[in-house]
Amino acid sequence: MASPHQTDDRVRQPGSSGTPVPELVARFARTHPDRAAVHSGGHRVGYRALDAWAGRIAARLATAGAGRGTRVAVLAEPSTAMVAAALGVLRAGAAYVPLDQAQPDGRIAAVLADARVTAAVATGETAARLAGSGLPVIRADEAAEGAEIPLPPIQVTAEDPAYLIYTSGSTGEPKGVLVEHGQLAASTEARHAVYPGAPVFLLVSPLAFDSSVAGLWGTLTAGGSVVVARPDEVRDPERLLELIERHGVTRMLCVPSLYRVLLDAAARLGGCGASTLDTVIVAGEPLPQALVDRHFAAHAGTVALVNEYGPTEATVWASYRRFDAPGPVSIGGPVPGARLYVLDDRRQPVPDGTQGELYIGGRGVARGYFGRPDATAAVFVEDPFAGSEGARMYRTGDIVRRTADGLLEFLGRRDHQVKIRGHRVELGAVEAALRTVPGIDDAVVVAAGDPPALTAFVLASAAVDPGAVRAELATRLPAAAVPGRVQPLERLPQTVTGKIDRHALQAMAETAPGNPVPAATAGDTVGEVAAAWAEVLELPEVPAEVNFFDLGGHSLTMFQLQEALERRTGIRPSVVQLFRHTTVSEQAALIRDTGAQDGRSRTDARQAAARRANAVRARRQRVGGGAGK
Incomplete structure (x- = not known):
């Protein structure tokens, strides 16, 4: 029988210092005031300036009634102001509730209502979307300048909430994961142990995506610099590569599908554009073996690749696998201080090599779902293996297998929850939304392909316009949850027991023949x-x-x-x-x-790509990057 749990005890128990994240950032404001803390859109903010900016936001929030135990919404485009806003909420003693700009107004209103926020922080570009909320709205950009405002020290405890990030519930309603300061400190200290030093970190995740927690607080509490990519930069891989070169980025975290696109762009530039990186972290989607091999072919073994795994409910991450050379894909072993259990349906350990459900214990396990005690009790359960009273573990719903060398292989989901472009999507929520569309009687949604995409199979009482169906769903669901393909069927396949045969639908989605590409005449x-x-x-x-x-x-x-x-x-x-x-x-x-x-022809286009490559090489030489990796 396998050991009931797996833990990493190479460092002291993370979170044992009890130092809250905003206090750690403030220390660098005192000891290294002029060191660059954040770069974005041509703006640079040092540690002392960032801390003072956050202090002004915190003072305005205090006037609006925010403080310990309250929640404050943050709606800001990726920028230096976004970072100041989140830090300002923490400085006020409150928990920040990040809102996703890409969500429709109805979704944002639902999150505001569910989180019962006291106030909101926004910027000039986003404040208008909160005009009808009835909340006090603090403008982060307007607090960028001004006299430093002395604030009385706000002593938060390990049990005080730090942030509340929303995922999609199975009913389609927003479901917020509440993370406390103790859990955030534990996750952050574990990150320092695994990734020592003060990195220059490229942040491509929106604040509402929990990997931003790793980039922001893992970097700023280590005295590093965060380079916040603007939306137009994230959309253009060549501009992301230029950003890496310009700021000397040493570390980045993204979903595997985005990293694949970056490697494509680097190949077009003759292998240029990422010479300063020493670590690439991928998370949020399964890591394809082909991408591991391609990473080392592109970087010749000089850049580490790390595959991180972890749900929001475990404070961003719970396991990791570091690659310094090509090797078989796994999600590795536990982060420092985490406990990983592979259990059967009776919550008993399974032998190595046998698949079971992954449970996560340790100080990174979140408090639970805000305002949802029943949902919390269903997956945050007593940890009988911890050896301490009151310890809890989180039931992930992920099926894994522990190999002979102690690493975990991810095998899939127990339920119908999937990751689409790094976003967690509940298939039940999409199906429920489809059933409310006029003319649709029933619907089943599956994820297929690499990277995975959603296909909706529907039973309809009338002719269905797939484009109209998708447009209707886009008003109510996150973009990642809108199926790319809507396929009407005369009947849904069933198993011998009369249940919907999801395996058959999965096979249909994966083997659907490609549509013939229409021909075009010359000059058309x-x-x-x-x-x-x-x-x-x-x-x-x-x-x-x-x-x-x-x-x-x-x-x-x-x-x-x-x-x-x-x-x-x-x-x-x-x-x-x-x-x-x-x-x-x-x-x-x-x-x-x-x-x-x-008058560019195909030849001219190739010449333009060569010019871009030469420009990147010249820029790399100016910043001292040396030869390409």
Whole structure:
């Protein structure tokens, strides 16, 4: 029988110091006041300036009634102001509740109501969306300058809430995971043990995505610098590579699918664009073996690759596998202080090599779901293996297997929860939303492909327009939860017991033949663009005036569209241009205008790529990057 748990005791128990994150940041404001804390959009903020900025926000929040035990919403675009806003809420003793700008207004209103926030912090670009909330709204950008405001020390305890991040519940209602200061301190100290030093960290995650916790607080409590990528930079991999070079980024964390796109861009630039990195962390999606092999082919073994695993309920991460050379994929072993159990249906340990459900114990286990005691009790359960009274463990719903060398292999989900582009999606929530669409009687949603995408199989009492269905869902669900494909069926397959046969639907989604790509005549720019769309979106035909995203496109398929357009037209629009021109007719006009201006052919496009590579090499030499890795 395997040991009932697996733990990492190489360092002292994380969180034992009890030092809250804002106090650790404040120490660097005193000891290294001029060191760069945050870069974003051409702006640089030092530690003392960041701490003072957060103090001014905290003072305004205190006037608005925020303090220990309260919750404050934060709606801010990725920027230096976003970082100051989150730190300001913590300085006020409150818990920050990050809101996702990409969510529809109805979803944001639901989160505000569920979290019962006292106030909100916003910036000039986002404040208007909170105008009807009835909340006091503090403008983070307006607090950027001004006299330092002395605040009485606010002593938070390990049990005080630090942040509240929302995931999708099985009913489609928002469900907030409440993380306390003790759990945040434990997770952060574990990060310092695994990743020593003061990094220059590239943050590509929005504040509402829990990997931002790793980037922000893991870096600022170590005296490092956070480089916050703006949305237009995240959408363009070549600009992300330029950002890495310009700021000398040493560490980054992203989903595997985005990292694949970055490697594609680096290959187009002749292997340039990431010479300063020493560690790439991937999380949020299963790591493909091919990506591990490709990482080391691109970096020649000089850059570590780390596969992190962990749910929001375990404060960002619970296990990790560090690769210094190619090797078999796993989610590794526990982070310092975590306990990992592989248990059967009776919550008893299973032998090594046998699959079971993963349970997580240790000080990183969150308090639970805010305002949902029944949901909390269902998955935050007593830990009988910890040897201490009151210890709890979190039931992940993930099926794993421990190998002979003690590493964990991720095998899939126990339920119907999946990760789409790094976002957790409850298939039941999507199905429930589909059943409310007029004309749809029943629906089953599956995830298929690599990277995974959602396919909705529906029973309809009338003709169904897939585009209209997707548009309706987009008003109520997060973008990652909107199926890219809606497939009407005459009946849903059933098992011998009369239940919906999800395995059959999964096979249908995975083996569906690709649609033939329409041909275009020579010189027909609209036809070439439409053919590129049809290829990327796997659609038989594409309307000229429909938005790319309404047909199932997303930020990662936009990169594929960029490649397809270059192959078909000889013109390679930037990703930013494609995000601004989102119909076939607009992109055709863009390509015609570009071609008329510089007459680029496919050969010219390759020459332009070479010029970009030379520019990156020159910039790397200026910052002392040396030869490419």
